[in-house]
Amino acid sequence: MTSPASVAPPSLAALRAAAAAAGLTVCASASWPETDADGEVPALAGFIESSFSPLLAEVAARALRSRAQPQGPGNVTAIVMVTALGDVTSAVRVAAAVDAGTRVSPLLFFQSVPNAVAGYLATRWHLTGPVVCVSGTRAGLDVAAALIEDADADEALVVRVDLAVTGGGRDRAAAIVVTGPADRERHRTG
């Protein structure tokens, strides 16, 4: 746990609540912003014009770094992304270019689906479990619980990203790493 904040942002609280409802144990968590120092999201090579993928990668990395225990080589981690609206910024950029008849950047093609940043995370952190993206927090945790119950994964990284879509809003994200009920004691004492 890296957050010193006394009040969890809504997205992290929602993730934790949904994890509890799904019978899962939260063994690491992180959010964005966590402190006032969280201003600009660090850039992510290969991803342009939108904060969606960099934000997802940053908050996921924070959660993964904060895991208490090193993961064994055979550990299988699923990536479950949750986003209510998706990468709206990229979608708007593409639509604007199409409507104006201007060139569409090939890089926008690669980031047109959330899977690309999941692939970056999977490669960086060697996460070999299923890659899933759904639109609701409860659905995300239900997916994670089913994957763990059926041994498709030992644990799941669940990341929620919400880009600001109205002026003055702020991008927000949260991530948790969850395991099944059987791992609860191990993580409580670990």
Add this chain to the structure above:
Amino acid sequence: MTDALAVTPAPAARRGAGAVAVTGAAAASAYGRGTEALASGLLSGQPAFAPVQRFDVGARRVHFAATMPGLPELLTEVTRAAAEACDDAGLSSADRARTPLFLAIHGDPAIARAPEADKPGRGPGAFTAAVAAGCGLAEQDVRCYTSACVAASTAIGDAASIIARGHADRVVVAGGYLVECDQFALFDAGRVLADDGQVRPFSAGRRGLLLGDGVGAVVVESLRAARARGAPPLARLAGWGRTGDAYHPVQPHPEGHGMARAVTAALQRAGIAAEDLGYVNAHGSGTGQSDPAETNALRLALGDAAASVPVSSTKSLHGQSLEASGVLELIVTVLAARKGMLPVNAGFLGADDRCRLNLVLGEPLAATPEFAMSLNAAFGGANTALVIGLP
């Protein structure tokens, strides 16, 4: 040669004890609306690609796709398919009201151009709720999957998983993609579209993929619940596997390690051996890197059976329907098995040594596979395998 020892073993695939069936299906594609139109188009062996009329492609490098006539609307088409699948399964209004919907889409097509203030109401969740309301399905517990070309197949695997464990009796899984100007521009910019107007999976001289309209819906149901209401299954949903490559953001693992694990998990869940498979509907995108990776995955997971099992990628006929691919191609696989005719792998020009498989070439192959598999892969190294069995 690939090195089987380099593959991380698949985890012991566990599943609930319940048998899972597909009890209803509906589809729409460039071949028309309805599963019979789809089957007849597939068995014609004639690819559905043509110059795009739906929007202006004058500024694009490639001008081809497989589209239905006119300007179909995604919400209308997906709602119609979900309702028709429920009709096909014989679900009563009361049954539908208790059945959740898992929907696979890229998103609400209107969100990018909606006024800022309207965007929050244009999310995929709201779209899914509208589909559920439109066909009388439960408006609680809806899920929307947006994970690219494995979105629908992942949803089907998830539905099978919770049904096998007894957490649900029935789920309607639907998916839809209708060719539109934004994704077309993106794929064109990414230079992955076939500039010769044909998709040629596993073939020498293949030049890429082409987009195609695809809408599909299936009723996934516990065999016990289906029997209790006297509904005959179209097929058993015998096995499912979902994995990640952990190799590259947008490229498949060249040796097919992740997909091989998905295939192995699906076979294990189905309780069958590789030799029991009578047909593979391949992901077969027709791109340079993906087809050899998939070939390697099949060799790794199926061993000697990879050289003999009939394989075709029907993307060569109906095109790539992105998030909907998994459900459309599962329906294709069920239709092929039930009709005893395996669709061709169209567009084939000649053998590529990196893609040596027993491809169905020239004309459909008469065969009655007891078990068949549908494969999908996506950006992010995501892989799925679904195994169906005839009832």
